[in-house]
Amino acid sequence: MKIDILTLFPEMFTGVFGSSILKKAQEKEAVSIHVVNFRDYSASKHGSVDDYPYGGGAGMVLAPQPLFDAVEALTAGTERKPRIILMCPQGERFTQRKAEELAQEEHLVFLCGHYEGYDERIREHLVTDEISIGDYVLTGGELGAMVVTDSVVRLLPNVLGREESHVQDSFSTGLLEHPHYTRPADFRGLKVPDVLLSGNHAKIEEWRRKESLRRTHIRRPDLLEGHEWTKKEQQWLAEFEGDK
Structure with missing residues (x-):
């Protein structure tokens, strides 16, 4: 399986993905995990990825351009469209059944926003799934993406010491x-x-x-x-x- 995670804070993932089962799964080549700073795909000369919301209101909204361009670059040339997962408190509540479903995929892409919301066109025209890990709000989607990744990767063949361990x-x-x-x-x-x-x-x-x-x-x-x-x-x- 290939997993791409789009975030503005790649350093948050170092300890989690470099330890325990997730580290071993990568060493066994059961999964390939890439953490990408989507600011690198910003078309703005200042590297901006968000902007003020139309109609006014507090906070900033993630703009569609950097995320669309990042996903298109990461999925170019792939025959099978990956699952594009938006980590969001409004999404479907994550369950073991959802983990088992995602474990059947070849490629997952996680979108991790931070602070405020997403431009609605990201939800409507880019993502395939919106997932929440619980009925509470976090500063960003990074922690949720770590949780979902761990839950999915441990279900992959040859990751756990005994295949029946997770059954x-x-x-x-x-x-x-x-x-x-x-x-x-x-x-x-x-x-x-x-x-x-x-x-x-x-x-x-x-x-x-x-x-x-x-x-x-x-x-x-x-x-x-x-x-x-x-x-x-x-x-x-x-x-x-x-x-x-």
Whole structure:
């Protein structure tokens, strides 16, 4: 996968993209990440990328010319049009399902604005997706682009140590992930559930499914809506209701 990130502050990405899984993914050549200062594409002799809004108002608005020219330069000669992603608090809320969708693409381009808004022609005629990482406002789109990039890249083939590592992640199955334990089996009198020490893999998988369902029921009951449950899962849900 190729990822281009257009920003006015390329230095913000150095630590994040040069560490941990994102660094390893690039070393394995699973992904190629390029951070581009779109000020370099400004047609203004002063390198301006924004201007006052028509009609008046506070703040400045990012002009279309630098972003259009930057995207066109980065995508010239490509056969398949990339996903052009605008990081924006008005966008679609980012989810694991969206990460899985984007992980199927060959080329992603992120547009990171800063401070104020975008010229509407950028939204209407340049981008393919608008994404928000939550119902709050950040100074710019850079942090959001880092979050989305991390979430997508870890899903690419050969990035994680074990391909099944992400399959049971919270939200990948529609539920929150089950609890995990490691050695020692008894830590200060706090013991690992017996079933996990039994060696009975069928029982362990059943326990994990039940605990995943329990945790979702307690913490994110909204995620349970619209599911079709097995008879056993229905019994578990009734049990959880009785425990309240």
